[in-house]
Amino acid sequence: MKLKTLSGAKKRVKITGTGKYILGKTAKRHLLSNKSTKAKGRDKYGRVAHETNELECLRSLPYGK
Numbered sequence: 001m002k003l004k005t006l007s008g009a010k011k012r013v014k015i016t017g018t019g020k021y022i023l024g025k026t027a028k029r030h031l032l033s034n035k036s037t038k039a040k041g042r043d044k045y046g047r048v049a050h051e052t053n054e055l056e057c058l059r060s061l062p063y064g065k
Contacts, residue, residue, distance in 0.1 A: 003062040003063070004062075005060070005061055005062065005063065006059075006060040006061070008060075009057065009060035009061050010061065012024060013049075013057055013060065013061060013064075014046070015061070015064045016048075020048050020049070021048065021049035021053075021054060021057040021061075021064075022045075022046045022047070022048060022049070023046055023047055023048075023049050024046045025043040025044075025045075025046055025047055026043075027043060028040070028043050
């Protein structure tokens with residue numbers, strides 16, 4: 001039987017060529033006038049998921065790797 005991909009995960013998680021999971025960063029929606037340009041630039045591309053969360057990502061995206 002085929003597994004279903006979690007629809008929330010396919011919108012929020014990207015998989016790199018080496019199989020790592022990229023998650024979007026927080027604190028980018030509002031109150032941006034208080035943050036420096038450097039702080040906003042650091043949050044631009046997302047972050048690699050921590051190894052403790054990789055299993056959760058793998059279960060959410062069964063055909064990702």
